[in-house]
Amino acid sequence: MHEFRSHTCAELNASHVGEAIRLSGWVHRIRDHGGVLFIDLRDHYGITQVLCDPDSPVFNEVEKVRSEWCIRIDGNVKARDADLVNDKLPTGEVEVFIRDMEVLGAAEELPLIVFGDQEYPEETRLKYRFLDLRREAMQDNMKLRSDVVSSIRRRMWDQDFREHQTPIITASSPEGARDFLVPSRLHPGKFYALPQAPQQFKQLLMVSGFDKYFQIAPCFRDEDPRADRSPTDFYQLDLEMSFVTQQDVFDTIQPVLSGIFEEFGKGRTVDQEWPQISYRDAAKWYGTDKPDLRNPIKMQDVSEHFRGSGFAIFAKILEQDGTEIRAIPAPTGGSRKFCDRMNAFAQKEGLPGMGYIFWRDQGEGMEAAGPLAKNIGPERTEAIREQLGLGVGDAAFFLGGKAKTFEGVAGKARVAIGDELGLTDKDRFAFAWIVDFPMYEADEESGKIDFSHNPFSMPQGGMDALTGDPLNVLGYQYDLACNGYELISGAIRNHQPEIMFKAFELAGYGEDEVRKRFGGMVNAFRFGAPPHGGCAAGIDRIVMLLADEQNIREVILFPMNQRAEDLMMDAPSDPTNEQLRELRLRVLPPED
Numbered sequence: 001m002h003e004f005r006s007h008t009c010a011e012l013n014a015s016h017v018g019e020a021i022r023l024s025g026w027v028h029r030i031r032d033h034g035g036v037l038f039i040d041l042r043d044h045y046g047i048t049q050v051l052c053d054p055d056s057p058v059f060n061e062v063e064k065v066r067s068e069w070c071i072r073i074d075g076n077v078k079a080r081d082a083d084l085v086n087d088k089l090p091t092g093e094v095e096v097f098i099r100d101m102e103v104l105g106a107a108e109e110l111p112l113i114v115f116g117d118q119e120y121p122e123e124t125r126l127k128y129r130f131l132d133l134r135r136e137a138m139q140d141n142m143k144l145r146s147d148v149v150s151s152i153r154r155r156m157w158d159q160d161f162r163e164h165q166t167p168i169i170t171a172s173s174p175e176g177a178r179d180f181l182v183p184s185r186l187h188p189g190k191f192y193a194l195p196q197a198p199q200q201f202k203q204l205l206m207v208s209g210f211d212k213y214f215q216i217a218p219c220f221r222d223e224d225p226r227a228d229r230s231p232t233d234f235y236q237l238d239l240e241m242s243f244v245t246q247q248d249v250f251d252t253i254q255p256v257l258s259g260i261f262e263e264f265g266k267g268r269t270v271d272q273e274w275p276q277i278s279y280r281d282a283a284k285w286y287g288t289d290k291p292d293l294r295n296p297i298k299m300q301d302v303s304e305h306f307r308g309s310g311f312a313i314f315a316k317i318l319e320q321d322g323t324e325i326r327a328i329p330a331p332t333g334g335s336r337k338f339c340d341r342m343n344a345f346a347q348k349e350g351l352p353g354m355g356y357i358f359w360r361d362q363g364e365g366m367e368a369a370g371p372l373a374k375n376i377g378p379e380r381t382e383a384i385r386e387q388l389g390l391g392v393g394d395a396a397f398f399l400g401g402k403a404k405t406f407e408g409v410a411g412k413a414r415v416a417i418g419d420e421l422g423l424t425d426k427d428r429f430a431f432a433w434i435v436d437f438p439m440y441e442a443d444e445e446s447g448k449i450d451f452s453h454n455p456f457s458m459p460q461g462g463m464d465a466l467t468g469d470p471l472n473v474l475g476y477q478y479d480l481a482c483n484g485y486e487l488i489s490g491a492i493r494n495h496q497p498e499i500m501f502k503a504f505e506l507a508g509y510g511e512d513e514v515r516k517r518f519g520g521m522v523n524a525f526r527f528g529a530p531p532h533g534g535c536a537a538g539i540d541r542i543v544m545l546l547a548d549e550q551n552i553r554e555v556i557l558f559p560m561n562q563r564a565e566d567l568m569m570d571a572p573s574d575p576t577n578e579q580l581r582e583l584r585l586r587v588l589p590p591e592d
Contacts, residue, residue, distance in 0.1 A: 004072055004104075010046025014093045016077045021096065023048060024072040024104065026134065027065055029115050037062055038095075041073065044139065048091045050075060052098040061101055068114055068134070070105035073098050122553075127567040129558055141555050145543045148264055149216055152237055152539075155256045161212040161239065166201035168218070169193075173200060173517065178222035180232075188584040194220035194233075197536060199456065200521050202240040203493055206532040207524045214239040216539065222564075227551045228485060228541060231564040240534035246476050246492055249533050250274075250433060253488065257480075257537065261429050264546045269428040274480075278436040282481075283403065284326075287411020289437075292484035293430035295418035299410060302327045302398070305384050311375040314355070317400045325400040326410060329388045330417045333395040334358035338420070339370065342397055345416055349409045351399070357381060358395035366392050415484065429482055429545070436460075437477040440470040440506065450507050453477045456500075457491035458533075463499050470506045476533070487542060490535025497525045 004024040012021065025043035032038075037052045039062075050073055052062040065071060075096040086092030111127075112120045114134045125132045132138055153163065172179045172193035179193040195201075197219045205213045217238040225231035237256075241249065254274060261270045275293075282289050285298045303325045306314040317323050333339070339356040346354040355372045368381040388396055397413060399406040418424040439459055441452035449470050457475040459465045465473050480488035494500045500522070504514045515522055543555040553559040560566055580587065 008045040009041055009043040009048040010090050012048055012077055012091045012094050012096070014079060017079045017094060019077050020074070020099075021077055022072065022074050023050070023096065025070070026114075027067055027069045027071060030065065030067065039065070041071070046090055048094075048096060049086075049089075050096040050098055056098050058098060058101045061103075062098060065101075065103070066107065068107040068110055068131070069103060070107075072102045072104055074100040122561065123567060126553075126559065126561050129568050133557065138554075141543070141547050141549070142557060144264060144547055145539075145555055148260060148543055148546065149235075149539065151260055151263055152256065153216070155259055156214045156237075156239070159212070159252060159256070161214040162210070163215055164205060164210065164213050165215060166195070166198040166205075166217065168195065170195050170201075171520075180220045180222055183583045183585055185583055196221050197236070198238050200518065202238060202534065203456070203495075203521060203532065204524055206240055206242045206493075207495075207527070207529045211242050212239075213241075213534075217536075225560070225562045225564065228544065230540065230552060230556065230559060231562070232560050235539040237537040237539060238534070239536070240532060242530040242532045244492075244531070244533050246435070246478060246533065249490060249492075249535055250276075250478075253480075253535060253537070257431070257487070257542075260542065261546065265429060266546075269425075271428065271430045274431040274433055276433040276435050279434055279438065280436070282432075282434050283407055287407045287409075287414055288484075289434050289479060290481040290484060290486045291411075291432060291434075292415060292418075292424065292481075293432050294426070294428050294483060295415065295424040297329055297331075297414050297418050297423065299326050299328050299414060300388060301325070302384055302387060305380045305387075306376065306398075306400075309376040309380055311355070311372055314398070314400050320402075322402050323400065324403060325398055326403075326406070327384065327388055328354075328397040328399075328410060328414050328417060329390055330395040330397060330421065331390065331423065332393055332421050333417060334360055334393040335395075336369070339395055339397070341420075342413060342417060346397075346399075346409060346413060349412060351406060351409050354413065355398040356395055357384065357398075359385060359390060359392050361392045370395075372398065431480060431482050431487075434479045434481055435477075436474045437479075438471065439473040439475040439477075439503070442471060448508065454489070454491050455504065455507070456493050458494045459499070459503060462496075463502060466499070466502045466506060473506075478535070480535075480537070483545060485541055485545065486538075487545075488535050488537045490533065492531070492533035495525055495529040495531055497522055500525070 001022050006022045009023055009025050023041055025041045028040040028042035028047060030037065030039050035054060039050050040047050041050050052059050075098045077094050077096055080093060080095055112124055112131055114131060169182060169192045177196055179196065182192040182194065184190045184192060198215060198217050202213055215238045217236055218233055219236055220233045223229065223231055241252065258270055258272065279289055282291055287299065301324050303318055306325045307318050309315050314325050318325065335358065339358055343353045343356065357368050357370045357373045359366055359368055368378065373381045384396065390396060399410050437453045439452065440449050442449055453475060454477055457477045460474045460476055476492035478490055479486050494503060501511045501514060540552050540556060544552050547555055549555060
């Protein structure tokens with residue numbers, strides 16, 4: 001017999017009754033039933049009930065066992081009485097009578113309990129992550145993650161992609177976030193960087209003649225943490241293809257992601273129609289470039305109904321250039337109580353409030369109610385209702401000004417309205433491609449032009465597009481949104497040096513600076529670069545959605561906390577003086 005086990009804790013069933021077996025695992029739960037000790041023994045695969053009574057030669061030793069001790073038991077498989085069979089366990093037909101036991105690893109008093117669903121502070125969970133990971137929900141999440149990655153690899157290979165590994169230590173490159181710098185011992189005063197993404201390397205692979213590349217790539221960015229983003233590192237499905245258009249990329253990745261969500265979505269509906277929505281329309285209709293299309297609410301511009309109206313606040317707003325009034329329809333939200341609640345929501349978000357109208361049946365027909373309705377009159381109110389397609393029992397909320405000042409709050413309000421009114425279909429995955437991103441944006445204070453998205457993207461129209469107003473230039477850039485999260489970002493790349501130099505020139509980067517920052521790629525593009533494009537899908541975020549978790553740390557084995565600290569390994573830590581001397585570095589004291 002094997003030194004530690006003849007079976008796992010998920011394998012035994014009625015066919016093993018009478019056999020002498022050996023199991024190893026952790027003590028999940030102990031129950032004392034009048035001198036008979038029952039132990040749920042757990043390993044990675046499942047749970048088996050083992051028992052011991054005073055007739056066992058090791059009864060006294062088993063009495064000393066406590067939760068989460070790691071033990072090995074030898075025993076005989078017995079059939080449970082019919083009324084004691086546990087249908088919830090694969091091993092529920094049997095139990096094992098303990099004949100011998102060895103303690104493989106005793107456990108001290110536990111800082112968190114593995115059995116059950118008790119809630120613990122995140123600080124405790126991350127400090128003792130090795131215990132937290134023993135919990136069933138965490139084991140399930142990590143198995144899901146592994147299975148998802150395995151399935152992604154198979155699906156990519158099935159589409160004739162090959163996996164290649166790109167460097168982890170490389171040069172610093174401005175790609176929208178802060179680099180993690182790595183000091184060089186052999187070149188004092190100089191630094192490597194951990195890659196924010198394999199962006200330049202995967203493009204170089206296309207220049208090198210590799211037609212289809214993918215990688216489950218680690219990426220490193222020194223970012224502020226969010227619930228859906230790790231502050232240090234993350235993994236993405238990174239892919240690149242030569243001789244492709246934007247639509248070719250969409251057609252390649254859609255069956256991969258659709259298949260993943262169908263395979264692991266636990267029966268939830270996976271939309272097969274993935275609409276392509278321009279960035280401007282996404283902002284106008286949903287207040288975000290990562291809309292949740294499970295929510296049917298679509299915002300609309302209703303400025304014309306308020307221009308010159310009796311509602312002075314909105315009428316004066318519309319006298320200014322670049323302003324508008326936007327409506328958020330709220331089907332079934334037609335009560336003053338609900339409208340007041342949403343108005344308070346807007347105030348909590350930093351706005352003065354939201355105007356509203358709701359329609360009710362007064363017995364003699366439909367009536368529009370609310371302060372706005374009284375101010376603008378029945379004719380304008382009716383025109384708004386008809387435009388929005390609303391009726392009795394419905395409401396609409398209104399925000400005004402320059403879009404950038406209220407769009408974010410409008411998007412949040414749309415989500416809150418959909419959730420509170422039960423309009424959002426929670427049992428579904430809804431995808432949308434967001435396309436036609438503007439290449440440039442202007443700083444509101446200085447007016448300086450800079451890239452708004454990926455600087456390596458090909459402008460729509462090529463060189464000709466770069467001769468006019470930069471703010472009108474659109475890029476072949478795209479994101480994939482799912483249920484309110486960005487899952488994919490990508491682009492058709494700018495592979496022509498003269499267009500690249502001009503694109504960077506508009507953002508204030510001279511040719512010499514471009515050559516200095518991106519010398520390897522610029523040099524490669526001089527030698528027959530093919531048109532190419534690709535994208536990257538966030539593995540952590542995909543698994544988070546499939547696991548129905550709200551926090552990305554629930555699907556990462558050893559995550560950092562909100563302050564980018566590893567409480568378990570005590571990182572970041574202070575370097576030794578010897579390390580600093582060897583690297584010829586000096587650490588400045590923190591600023592007060």
